[in-house]
Amino acid sequence: MHGETRSENDRELGRPMSWEILVQDLPNVANLEDVPNDFRPGSIGTRTELIARIKKVAPSAEEQDGWLFVQNAEVDLSIQFHMEDPQLVRYLMIHVHGGANSKARVAGIIEKLGLRAVDVDTGELFKG
16 A cells, blocks of 8 residues: 555565665665765766666666656556756665565666665665
């Protein structure tokens, strides 16, 4: 159900849920507590190049009103681009609205982008 947070077990079972994954420039640390206090994330690329890489993992992704939507019977994602300037993206917010394969698709997107992510619900690094 949109707007409700579900447990990790619910995610694994493909039950309806809504949760967010923050994708940004993060150092290679084991957990967020290890990120240095003075670390400042950089931009993660241009909107055009990020969309091209995402579409390699999710070819059916569609752009609409500045967002990217990945939707089929097993995946339901909306991807929001937070811009640093007209070209550069500061970070992505991936909104997961359900779908038995959404978690795996998110993991594939993050891997293809060569970035790291935070599960906003748990406050921990996303592990796909």
